[in-house]
Amino acid sequence: MNKWLRNNDKVAMVLAVIRIYLGYTWLTAGIGKLTGGFETSGFLQGAIAQAEGAHPAVQPWWAAFLENVALPNHELFTFLVMWGEILVGIALILGLFTNFAALAGIFMNFAFLFSGTTSTNPQMVVLTVFLIVAGANAGKYGLDRWVMPYLKEQPVVQKYLHLPRHA
Structure with a gap:
């Protein structure tokens, strides 16, 4: 199944x-x-409030992060959420740095789920898992088809990723 997801041209189209x-x-x-x-402050306060009771929708460890890190820095998190969603969207549409964009997207999905919201996040997580597991095949019909081989040939990339140089 993994080989099929990673190598099949018809799967790449899907x-x-x-x-x-x-x-x-x-x-x-x-x-x-x-x-x-x-603005994230209202959302964050609502998520923190859901950590109360016998069956909290938000786990105490996540509520502690929201209360002590995210809420005091809500302006930064507002910026990160808005622009994170926009940049992930553009990258996925273009098929540019697809795997990184998918990882960033699934990270945001889980942050929203941990915060007690459902919406389309579970569906997006499931679909994103296919992109991540498919690896390079997920961006085959996108800009990754040209960008990734070009980057692999750059000496600085080879130096830090220890990739062999192709002739």
């Missing part, structure tokens, strides 16, 4: 559709936040 759908979802969410006066 992955491109999934990638573009996820990218569109991230991009529209980020633009909506950017143009709609989004």
Whole structure:
């Protein structure tokens, strides 16, 4: 199954559709936040409040992070969420640094899930797992097709990633 996901051209086409759908979802969410006066402090306070009771929707360790790190720095987190969603969306739509964008996206999905929201996050997590497992095949029909081979040939990349230089 893993070999099929990572190497099959028809799978790459399906992955491109999934990638573009996820990218569109991230991009529209980020633009909506950017143009709609989004601010994280209310969301963070609501998530912290869900850590109370016998069956909390937010685990105490996550609520502690939100209360002690995210809430005091809510302006930074507002910026990171808005622009993170926009940049992940653009990268996925273009198929540029697809694996990194998918990892950043799934990280945001889990942050929202840990904060007690469901929405489309579980669906996005499942679809993103396919992109991550597929590796380079997820960006085959995108800019990764040209960018990744070019980057692998750069001496600085080879030096830090210990990649062999191709003739």
